[in-house]
Amino acid sequence: MNITHPESLIFWTVLVFVILLVLLRKYAWKPILGAVKSRETSINDALAAAEEARKEMQNLKADNERILKEARAERDSLLKEAREMKEKIIADAKEEAQEQGSKIIAQAKAAIEGEKRAALAELKNQVASLxxxxxxxxxxxxxxxxxxxxxxxxxxxxxVDTTLN
Incomplete structure (x- = not known):
């Protein structure tokens, strides 16, 4: 075996290269390709998870907007009920005050009428005495x-006339 010849050098280089390729393919390339494939799967899974998270965020945003709209609607409803209740209380208070005023006026009229009758009775007594x-x-x-x-x-x-006047 003479390694000094260029043909034999080429032969041995090619042979070593082929053996190296076979060994690399059998022992190195499979783990490297497996690692690359694993990394690709991991990246795809991460992208899918990110997409899922984005969709979830959109859903949460939509839910938050819906909840906010419901809260606003409920707030508006409560404010409307409070205004209606306030107006009803004011109306009831006015009505009650008017009823009380009417009762007081009626009592005053009755008292005045009683005083008038008493005064007329007193006047009649004085006229009779005179x-x-x-x-x-x-x-x-x-x-x-x-x-x-x-x-x-x-x-x-x-x-009597001067007494009455």
Whole structure:
């Protein structure tokens, strides 16, 4: 075996290269390709997970927007109910105040009417007393003198008029 010849050198180089390729293919390339394949699968899985996370974020965003809309609608509903309740309370209070005012006015009118009746009864009593006094004075004077009696009655009626005014 003569390695000095270029043909034999080429032969041995090719043979070593082929053996090296076979050995590399059998022992190195499979693990390297397996690692590359594993890495590719891992990257694809990560991309799929990222896509899934993006979709989940979109779903969460949509859910948040829906929940926010529902909360706003509920808030608006509660505010509307509160306004209606406030208006009802005010209306009820006005109605009750008006009823109380009407009752007080009716009581005042009844009290005034009672006072008026009492005053009229007192006036009648005073007129009756004055009439009795006039009658006594007329009787005391002479019954025969009719002019005196008429004058006396006129004077007494004048006194009654001034007393009433």
């Amino acid at each position: 009439s009795v006094e006039i009658a006594e004075k007329v009787v005391k004077q002479e019954f025969s003198d009719k002019d005196k009696q008429l004058e006396l009655v006129g004077n007494m009626l004048g006194e």
